[in-house]
Amino acid sequence: xxxxxxxxxxxxxxxxxxxxxxxxxxxxxxxxxxxxxxxxxxxxxxxxxxxxxxxxxxxxxxxxxxxxxxxxxxxxxxxxxxxxxxxxxxxxxxxxxxxxxxxxxxxxxxxxxxxxxxxxxxxxxxxxxxxxxxxxxxxxxxxxxxxxxxxxxxxxxxxxxxxxxxxxxxxxxxxxxxxxxxxxxxxxxxxxxxxxxxxxxxxxxxxxxxxxxxxxxxxxxxxxxxxxxxxxxxxxxxxxxxxxxxxxxxxxxxxxxxxxxxxxxxxxxxxxxxxxxxxxxxxxxxxxxxxxxxxxxxxxxxxxxxxxxxxxxxxxxxxxxxxxxxxxxxxxxxxxxxxxxxxxxxxxxxxxxxxxxxxxxxxxxxxxxxxxxxxxxxxxxxxxxxxxxxxxxxxxxxxxxxxxxxxxxxxxxxxxxxxxxxx
Numbered sequence: 001x002x003x004x005x006x007x008x009x010x011x012x013x014x015x016x017x018x019x020x021x022x023x024x025x026x027x028x029x030x031x032x033x034x035x036x037x038x039x040x041x042x043x044x045x046x047x048x049x050x051x052x053x054x055x056x057x058x059x060x061x062x063x064x065x066x067x068x069x070x071x072x073x074x075x076x077x078x079x080x081x082x083x084x085x086x087x088x089x090x091x092x093x094x095x096x097x098x099x100x101x102x103x104x105x106x107x108x109x110x111x112x113x114x115x116x117x118x119x120x121x122x123x124x125x126x127x128x129x130x131x132x133x134x135x136x137x138x139x140x141x142x143x144x145x146x147x148x149x150x151x152x153x154x155x156x157x158x159x160x161x162x163x164x165x166x167x168x169x170x171x172x173x174x175x176x177x178x179x180x181x182x183x184x185x186x187x188x189x190x191x192x193x194x195x196x197x198x199x200x201x202x203x204x205x206x207x208x209x210x211x212x213x214x215x216x217x218x219x220x221x222x223x224x225x226x227x228x229x230x231x232x233x234x235x236x237x238x239x240x241x242x243x244x245x246x247x248x249x250x251x252x253x254x255x256x257x258x259x260x261x262x263x264x265x266x267x268x269x270x271x272x273x274x275x276x277x278x279x280x281x282x283x284x285x286x287x288x289x290x291x292x293x294x295x296x297x298x299x300x301x302x303x304x305x306x307x308x309x310x311x312x313x314x315x316x317x318x319x320x321x322x323x324x325x326x327x328x329x330x331x332x333x334x335x336x337x338x339x340x341x342x343x344x345x346x347x348x349x350x351x352x353x354x355x356x357x358x359x360x361x362x363x364x365x366x367x368x369x370x371x372x373x374x375x376x377x378x379x380x381x382x383x384x385x386x387x388x389x390x391x392x393x394x395x396x397x398x399x400x401x402x403x404x405x406x407x408x409x410x411x412x413x414x415x416x417x418x419x420x421x422x423x
Contacts, residue, residue, distance in 0.1 A: 017351060034256075034294055039075040039265045041241060042282055044310055045095075046078035046111050048269035051278065054314035059091055061313035063098050065270070068306040069106050072286065073298040076107035076265075078136060082125055083118040089125070096129035109134035109175075114156075114163035123170040135167040136205065138177035141184040141192060153188055157195045168200035175203035175241060182208040182217055186224060193228045203239050204229065206263070208254065211247025211277070215257045218242070222261035239264035244280045246272060251280035256288060270310035271318065271325075283307050287324055287365065301366035323360070330362040331370040333411055335378025338371045342380050373401060374411040385417055397421040 044065060049056055062079075069077055079096070082089040096108050110125070112118030114137045126133040139156055140149065146156075160176060167174040176196035178189060193204055206221050213221070222240065229238050242258035244251045244267070255266045268282030283303055289295050307325040311318050320327045332338050337357045344353035354361045354369055362368050373381050382401045383393040391397060404420035405412055412420070 020352075021355070034259045034289070034292065036294060038259050038263070038289075038294075040073075040282065040285065041109070041243075041265050041267045042069055042074050042077040042106075042269070043243070043267050043279060044077070044269040044273065044282070046080055047243075047267075047275065047279055048273040048310075049314070050275040051273050051314075052275075054273060054316060057313035059094055061309060062091060062095060064309050065306070065313065066095055066098060066104055066106055067102065068302055068309060070102075070104040071302045072300060072306060073295070074106065074282070074286075076109055076134065078109045078111055078267075081111050081118070082121040083112050089121055093125050093128060096125055096131055096133065100129055100131050107132075107134060109136055111136045111138060111177075112163075113137065114139040114159040116162060116166045119163055119166045123167070123172065126170070126172060132172055134203075135172050135174045136177050137163040137167065137174060138179050138205075138207075140180055141178035141188055142180035143185055143188075144183065145180055153191055156188075157191060160192055161195050161199045164196060164199040164201050173202045174200065175205050176201040177205040177207060177241075177243070179207050180209045181206045182213040182221060183210065189224070190228055193225065194232060197229065197232045197234050197238055202237065203241055203265075205241040205243055205267075206258075208242075208244040208251075211245035211251065213244065213254055214248070214250060215253060218244075218254045218257040219261050222258055222263055226262050241265045241267060243267040245274065245276070246278050246280065247276060251278070252284050252288070255280040255285050259289075271307055271316060271322070273310070273314065273316060283324060287360065290364065291360070300364065303365050304367060324365055324367070329360075330358060330367055331372060332357065333372045333374035333381065334376045335381060338384065339378060339380040341369055341371065342384055372411050373405050373417055375405055375408055377402070377405050382417075386421060389414060389418060391418065391421050396423075 045062055080088050080092040082092040092110060099106055099108055108131065110122045110133055112122065119135055119137060122133050122135050139159060141156065164174050164176060178184060178192060181189065196204065204225055206225055225240050229235055240263045242255060242263040244254045255268065258266055266285060268280040268285045270282055272278040272281035283306065286300055286303060290300055304325045318326055323329060340356045341353050344356050354363050358369060371381055371384050373385050379398050379402060382398045386393040386397060400423055401417055401420040
């Protein structure tokens with residue numbers, strides 16, 4: 001079945017529409033305005049692949065995703081754990097070579113434990129590809145993890161220092177990642193962060209590994225981390241990453257809060273795939289920051305392609321009601337809603353048609369508003385769809401299709417609409 005879309009060209013808001021939408025989101029807005037210049041870190045090809053239900057893609061879709069990240073303005077990507085297997089090493093090297101040969105504006109990064117044996121493969125790849133690779137070296141910092149692993153704070157600090165030293169000595173940027181930051185003791189975090197900064201880490205990655213944080217927790221954690229960095233006199237040399245999981249369903253809002261609270265970079269994955277219920281969704285982060293006016297010069301019309309390429313690559317089914325890229329995201333069969341969209345189109349106003357019943361303008365992201373015929377439809381739906389099918393929307397035809405729709409328990413297919421109209 002085809003869905004019939006209203007084409008839109010809406011990147012610029014017409015001046016006559018300046019007062020049509022009152023934005024309560026901006027009235028007495030909480031928090032500071034997010035700084036321009038924040039960056040995005042794509043974890044699809046590393047943390048996303050930790051989901052137990054996905055497959056590890058072949059190299060070609062990985063390369064395609066890198067190109068789409070470049071097109072979307074995603075600044076950096078974690079492209080794997082090269083120390084984990086020969087295949088992982090080869091894939092990471094191939095992706096780094098692609099970034100160089102295609103001149104992609106995506107900074108490659110790799111993850112590894114706070115062990116020299118995990119860091120040295122990243123250094124080798126960087127040297128062979130001729131491009132700096134950001135090193136994200138991680139260790140669990142929470143008391144619960146320390147108990148399970150029989151780790152002491154002294155051991156954590158020593159491992160962190162040794163791993164960071166290996167990367168810094170090779171001239172590569174190093175991010176120090178504390179796993180389970182959102183459940184870690186502040187004294188332990190302060191100790192580890194100070195060691196990391198002393199040894200040359202250029203980023204501190206604050207992680208909500210278990211999806212524990214609420215927005216209040218995000219605010220407290222980012223504020224705490226900023227104070228440690230400031231106390232070390234490193235405000236100009238050390239930046240903060242936020243990496244969040246979605247166990248409470250708060251990953252997206254937490255990522256936005258993190259930016260409001262002063263994080264410089266947020267992590268996400270295509271479609272929010274990741275361990276357990278997943279990570280913050282990169283597509284939703286970009287969508288929301290675009291609508292907040294922070295990405296005015298960033299073309300996101302390939303965002304749906306990015307999601308579909310990722311889904312196919314890992315064997316993921318996109319839910320039909322998934323925001324932006326789900327099948328039903330911009331589709332309506334409801335009579336009053338479809339009627340309003342059609343009236344706006346008849347006014348010759350694409351901007352209005354794309355917003356009258358949608359808080360997300362479809363055209364801004366490469367999609368269209370769609371009208372179909374079902375059991376909650378009205379005559380305007382039927383007339384619209386008949387015209388698109390090349391069938392004269394006579395009163396008899398409209399009435400016949402509408403009667404068939406009211407008796408059905410589903411959206412009518414094109415063949416069902418034609419058959420009903422033909423009597």
